[in-house]
Amino acid sequence: MTRYASVLDLIGNTPVVDASALSPNPNVKIWVKLEGRNPAGSVKDRVAYSLIRAAEADGRLTPGKPGQTLIEPSSGNTGIALAMVCRMRGYHLKVVLPSNVSPERRQLLEVWGAEIIDSPGSEGSNGAVRMAQKLAADNPTWVFLYQYANPANPLAHYTTTGPEILADIPEVTHFVAGLGTSGTLMGVGRFLKENVPGVKIWAIEPPSGEMVDGLRSLEDGYIPPVFTDNDGANLLDRRVVVRPRESLEWVRKMAEIGLFVGISSGAIMAGAVKCAATIPEGEEAHIVTIACDDGWKYLSTGAWTDDLDEVVERAKRIIYF
Amino acid sequence: MAITVRIPTVLRPAAGGLAVITGTGSTIGEILGAIAAEHPGVQPQLFNADGSLHKFLNVYINDDDVRYLGGLDASVADGDEVTLLPAVAGGAA
Numbered sequence: 001m002t003r004y005a006s007v008l009d010l011i012g013n014t015p016v017v018d019a020s021a022l023s024p025n026p027n028v029k030i031w032v033k034l035e036g037r038n039p040a041g042s043v044k045d046r047v048a049y050s051l052i053r054a055a056e057a058d059g060r061l062t063p064g065k066p067g068q069t070l071i072e073p074s075s076g077n078t079g080i081a082l083a084m085v086c087r088m089r090g091y092h093l094k095v096v097l098p099s100n101v102s103p104e105r106r107q108l109l110e111v112w113g114a115e116i117i118d119s120p121g122s123e124g125s126n127g128a129v130r131m132a133q134k135l136a137a138d139n140p141t142w143v144f145l146y147q148y149a150n151p152a153n154p155l156a157h158y159t160t161t162g163p164e165i166l167a168d169i170p171e172v173t174h175f176v177a178g179l180g181t182s183g184t185l186m187g188v189g190r191f192l193k194e195n196v197p198g199v200k201i202w203a204i205e206p207p208s209g210e211m212v213d214g215l216r217s218l219e220d221g222y223i224p225p226v227f228t229d230n231d232g233a234n235l236l237d238r239r240v241v242v243r244p245r246e247s248l249e250w251v252r253k254m255a256e257i258g259l260f261v262g263i264s265s266g267a268i269m270a271g272a273v274k275c276a277a278t279i280p281e282g283e284e285a286h287i288v289t290i291a292c293d294d295g296w297k298y299l300s301t302g303a304w305t306d307d308l309d310e311v312v313e314r315a316k317r318i319i320y321f
Numbered sequence: 322m323a324i325t326v327r328i329p330t331v332l333r334p335a336a337g338g339l340a341v342i343t344g345t346g347s348t349i350g351e352i353l354g355a356i357a358a359e360h361p362g363v364q365p366q367l368f369n370a371d372g373s374l375h376k377f378l379n380v381y382i383n384d385d386d387v388r389y390l391g392g393l394d395a396s397v398a399d400g401d402e403v404t405l406l407p408a409v410a411g412g413a414a
Binding site for chain 1: 330389409
């Protein structure tokens with residue numbers, strides 16, 4: 001179908017492309033699901049739409065009713081996706097955004113009329129979550145969808161991303177994705193574990209704990225409730241940190257095979273390649289990964305064009321994942 | 322060759338201000354136990370009261386989370402790098 005009644009109907013059903021040219025193992029296929037094809041440009045369109053519909057279903061939000069305000073912490077993509085949906089539904093959105101995200105992320109929020117509340121860049125997403133929690137507590141009339149704890153977040157992936165992957169790549173043996181709120185991994189991971197015997201779920205994460213310098217003690221740590229509520233410790237089979245240099249090297253290698261994707265997608269591909277390298281010789285595998293968004297929002301970082309050492313240093317100071 | 326243990330900023334005050342410690346032992350449990358013996362203040366930040374790994378501490382061997390490699394029993398070899406990181410909200414959220 002190529003005619004749609006609403007932009008919201010364009011969410012999901014993203015294409016999967018064979019990126020096995022980057023696989024270190026000839027028996028291992030690597031497939032990339034291109035989430036940048038969603039209308040607001042990232043995998044978070046699925047989550048934002050699911051969060052809003054769940055709130056409308058339980059009566060916390062009413063489409064068209066004036067004066068409704070939402071608040072949400074986001075390092076960018078959820079905020080951008082929520083901003084689009086909120087603009088279409090007539091809700092006012094306040095996004096608590098770490099000050100060190102790429103300028104394109106900030107501009108996209110403004111495109112759809114979101115109000116930006118800055119949180120300290122040095123505290124990363126952790127600081128944004130805490131500030132949003134406090135603002136939500138201080139302003140009980142604001143609707144706080146709280147993607148890190150909302151079951152509608154993993155549910156979006158359980159009901160859409162997971163089934164799409166199984167329909168397109170029924171041979172899937174591994175799923176490799178980024179760990180942020182853990183919504184993608186918990187939703188897709190649970191769906192695949194229920195439907196594909198023996199499938200392995202790998203989580204890729206940036207070294208966030210290294211970058212956050214606002215922590216006073218370990219007790220300021222944070223594990224998303226979505227992760228614990230879904231028994232993430234048992235759902236995942238492996239969890240791997242990918243550092244900025246490797247992420248950028250792989251985002252460049254992906255461009256060489258035509259894939260212009262965001263920096264976190266480079267990190268996830270680096271993880272997929274590590275995964276491929278663990279498959280014993282002679283064994284076949286099909287690794288499915290997610291490209292969370294396209295490269296447009298990261299052009300200002302010089303990720304593809306500037307000296308790699310300089311970009312790595314810059315990447316350590318911005319939130320790109 | 323030796324085992325390098327990277328200490329995050331938040332744990333350094335209790336670990337003698339050190340950013341890097343040379344690890345001794347053949348498992349993560351032995352290596353963290355030796356650090357706690359040397360720097361008793363760091364003990365409650367490495368372990369829960371029942372001796373398991375602190376819930377807000379992630380430990381990696383060469384960037385692989387040890388919780389999926391056998392936890393405190395995960396093997397560490399000469400030349401490996403062990404990184405301790407606080408669990409924080411991160412990622413493309």
